[in-house]
Amino acid sequence: MRSPAHPRRAARAPGARRVPRELHPIAWWLWAIGLIAAIDRTTNPLLLALALAVLGFVVASRRGSAPWARAFRYYVMLAGFVIVLRVVFRTVFTTGVAPGDHILFRLPEVPAPRWYAGVEIGGPVSLEGTLSALVDGLRLGTMLCCIGAANALANPKRALRVLPGALYELGAAVAVAVTLAPQLIESVQRVARARRLRGGRRRGLGAVRAIAIPVLADALERSLLLAAAMDSRGYGRGGAATAASRRLTGALMLTGLAGLCVGAYGLLDATAPPPLGAPALLTGAIACGAALGLGGRRVARTRYRPDPWRAPEWAVVLCGAACAALLFVPADAAAVDPTFDPLRFPPLPALPALGLLIAAIPALAAPPPVRARPRAPTADGAAEAPAPTEPVA
Amino acid sequence: MSASRCRWGTATAILAVALLAAGAAAGRAAPLRDCTPRHGTIVAVDFAHWGGPIVRGCGVGARTGYALLHAAGFTTAGDAHDGPGIVCRIGDAAFRHGTQYPTPSQESCVQTPPTTAYWAFWLARPGSNHWSYSPLGAMGDVPRPGEVELWIFGATNVAGTRGSGVPRFSPATLRAHAAARTHRTRTEQTHETRAHRPRGTGTNRPRPHRARAHRAGARAAHTSTTGTERTSSTATTTTTARTRRSGPARHRSPRRIARRPEHRGHRPNHRRTAKSAAPASAAASPTASAPTATTRVLAARPTNRRASTGSATPLIVGAVLVLLLCAGAARAIRRRRHEE
Numbered sequence: 172m173r174s175p176a177h178p179r180r181a182a183r184a185p186g187a188r189r190v191p192r193e194l195h196p197i198a199w200w201l202w203a204i205g206l207i208a209a210i211d212r213t214t215n216p217l218l219l220a221l222a223l224a225v226l227g228f229v230v231a232s233r234r235g236s237a238p239w240a241r242a243f244r245y246y247v248m249l250a251g252f253v254i255v256l257r258v259v260f261r262t263v264f265t266t267g268v269a270p271g272d273h274i275l276f277r278l279p280e281v282p283a284p285r286w287y288a289g290v291e292i293g294g295p296v297s298l299e300g301t302l303s304a305l306v307d308g309l310r311l312g313t314m315l316c317c318i319g320a321a322n323a324l325a326n327p328k329r330a331l332r333v334l335p336g337a338l339y340e341l342g343a344a345v346a347v348a349v350t351l352a353p354q355l356i357e358s359v360q361r362v363a364r365a366r367r368l369r370g371g372r373r374r375g376l377g378a379v380r381a382i383a384i385p386v387l388a389d390a391l392e393r394s395l396l397l398a399a400a401m402d403s404r405g406y407g408r409g410g411a412a413t414a415a416s417r418r419l420t421g422a423l424m425l426t427g428l429a430g431l432c433v434g435a436y437g438l439l440d441a442t443a444p445p446p447l448g449a450p451a452l453l454t455g456a457i458a459c460g461a462a463l464g465l466g467g468r469r470v471a472r473t474r475y476r477p478d479p480w481r482a483p484e485w486a487v488v489l490c491g492a493a494c495a496a497l498l499f500v501p502a503d504a505a506a507v508d509p510t511f512d513p514l515r516f517p518p519l520p521a522l523p524a525l526g527l528l529i530a531a532i533p534a535l536a537a538p539p540p541v542r543a544r545p546r547a548p549t550a551d552g553a554a555e556a557p558a559p560t561e562p563v564a
Numbered sequence: 565m566s567a568s569r570c571r572w573g574t575a576t577a578i579l580a581v582a583l584l585a586a587g588a589a590a591g592r593a594a595p596l597r598d599c600t601p602r603h604g605t606i607v608a609v610d611f612a613h614w615g616g617p618i619v620r621g622c623g624v625g626a627r628t629g630y631a632l633l634h635a636a637g638f639t640t641a642g643d644a645h646d647g648p649g650i651v652c653r654i655g656d657a658a659f660r661h662g663t664q665y666p667t668p669s670q671e672s673c674v675q676t677p678p679t680t681a682y683w684a685f686w687l688a689r690p691g692s693n694h695w696s697y698s699p700l701g702a703m704g705d706v707p708r709p710g711e712v713e714l715w716i717f718g719a720t721n722v723a724g725t726r727g728s729g730v731p732r733f734s735p736a737t738l739r740a741h742a743a744a745r746t747h748r749t750r751t752e753q754t755h756e757t758r759a760h761r762p763r764g765t766g767t768n769r770p771r772p773h774r775a776r777a778h779r780a781g782a783r784a785a786h787t788s789t790t791g792t793e794r795t796s797s798t799a800t801t802t803t804t805a806r807t808r809r810s811g812p813a814r815h816r817s818p819r820r821i822a823r824r825p826e827h828r829g830h831r832p833n834h835r836r837t838a839k840s841a842a843p844a845s846a847a848a849s850p851t852a853s854a855p856t857a858t859t860r861v862l863a864a865r866p867t868n869r870r871a872s873t874g875s876a877t878p879l880i881v882g883a884v885l886v887l888l889l890c891a892g893a894a895r896a897i898r899r900r901r902h903e904e
Contacts, residue, residue: 266647519878
């Protein structure tokens with residue numbers, strides 16, 4: 172603080188650029204979970220649109236240039252598909268119209284037999300119903316976009332590091348799976364480029380054969396390389412666990428999972444006896460935790476280049492938490508969940524809107540992302556290093 | 565006699581005007597008296613969950629249970645997920661100025677309401693004194709003449725045999741022919757003061773005339789005007805109550821209550837009417853077995869829903885915020901393109 176050349180000061184000075192680095196992936200996930208919790212509270216289309224805009228702003232400002240960072244647009248497309256599907260279903264399987272509704276059009280009605288009278292197909296389609304289907308779809312779509320934003324912003328391979336030790340094999344499998352698709356795409360591009368250089372002009376089925384076989388060969392080669400690399404690092408070994416401890420771990424895990432299932436059922440089914448609800452869930456969670464702890468003891472792990480957790484991580488997490496908290500504040504229920512039954516403009520409640528704007532702060536609070544250097548050796552040589560060996564601790 | 569006829573004519577004319585005014589606003593409210601054991605369907609809504617009464621209305625020729633509710637004067641709201649077909653809120657002017665229950669703070673009506681707190685739909689077939697849980701929803705059910713349909717808020721188990729959503733009174737208490745007369749008298753007389761409040765004073769005035777006309781024995785005139793008396797169920801049922809019973813105290817009550825503050829009308833009136841009705845109609849007292857002292861049965865009244873479109877300002881503010889964020893995103897994308 173004393174000297175003006177203090178690194179933090181320098182980083183914050185206007186005009187000076189902050190050092191690009193990857194934010195801790197868990198921070199992004201917690202931020203996204205906060206937003207999901209907030210969105211779950213509301214069906215106000217204005218708040219939902221605001222949430223979508225916030226997501227877009229943060230992703231556009233802070234995504235890196237890794238393959239997964241391009242995922243957001245696909246999630247937005249998925250959200251659009253969800254909305255369209257919701258509206259179409261609501262239009263076809265009509266749910267009736269209220270007396271004062273504005274009728275958009277009428278679909279031919281399909282008469283259902285009396286024993287099937289619960290489902291109506293066709294009939295009048297009201298503006299009110301379509302709007303509420305639109306908002307319903309928008310809510311689910313916005314939640315999907317939250318997950319998309321977290322996927323685009325957080326490095327999935329680094330996120331897997333927080334898996335408990337007992338699940339490290341699972342983590343390794345997921346890491347391999349996550350890296351598979353980008354590698355395949357990159358492999359296809361490389362083979363296609365090589366073909367073009369050789370003057371391959373064939374199109375259609377012939378081209379598929381010319382590309383598919385080298386790609387498959389490439390994939391096989393890579394997986395053999397990966398398997399060898401993992402084997403040499405000791406993956407899949409039983410460890411120092413005794414048979415008794417392994418049996419205890421298994422028993423605890425099974426009990427815990429059964430408890431979780433029964434507890435979830437008990438909580439969701441109102442007619443279930445009360446001990447089946449929260450107590451069973453809690454017991455199950457404790458048993459699972461114990462099993463994971465016990466199982467993790469047999470694996471000794473060291474951590475290579477641990478991700479730091481600094482002020483920006485705290486800021487991002489707190490923004491997500493504040494957003495969720497401001498939507499959970501008991502507000503005017505009619506403003507958070509407005510109805511379109513008498514057709515009216517949606518209100519914009521102040522506190523929830525403020526909460527969503529707070530969720531946009533990470534666009535500035537998070538450090539700038541690491542970008543691929545322009546014209547760096549992105550050509551064939553650099554990309555060929557077997558990537559999956561890097562991620563899991 | 566000619567004087568009374570003249571007065572009766574005036575009353576009918578004013579009522580007809582009121583019919584036009586109210587009919588345009590509220591729709592097809594059928595008077596409770598239109599429902600007989602063979603004709604029309606009674607629909608009742610139990611607001612006991614909020615300490616309210618059972619509100620009862622009648623609909624003739626409604627094609628669905630949903631249409632019946634609306635024909636009887638109730639307002640409903642569906643949930644955002646399922647549309648108006650799933651009844652999530654019900655309101656009626658007879659209970660707290662038509663506020664729909666559950667209120668938004670109690671139930672958001674976004675998803676299908678849970679079985680722990682929802683409007684359970686019960687039917688009593690014509691002539692049956694037994695409630696059965698409706699196998700169909702409001703829009704699937706077809707009301708039969710002489711049937712009683714009941715909406716009661718609460719929880720039920722899957723079989724519909726236990727829970728607060730299971731009615732604890734028999735359908736006979738709500739049927740067209742029976743009903744606790746003491747209760748009906750009380751509540752409907754109370755309503756006279758309230759029912760016509762929004763429609764101006766014009767309809768309030770002829771009431772004493774009409775009452776007198778009835779006392780003069782104008783039963784024939786009364787039945788002939790049934791069709792035109794669709795203005796409000798309360799007006800007609802009051803008349804019925806009066807024609808059926810001839811007590812000295814009865815015709816005095818409306819005018820007295822009219823001076824009371826409106827929402828205070830129930831209790832003092834109840835005590836008084838109960839006292840006066842007991843000796844007058846001995847036949848009515850046995851039927852009072854069903855609704856307990858806490859259960860009140862009111863007649864449904866058409867609710868005028870205010871159709872305010874709200875203000876467009878929040879929409880504009882929201883759109884500006886969204887546009888600002890989009891502009892920020894576009895700037896970030898352009899800078900990234902520039903850098904790469």
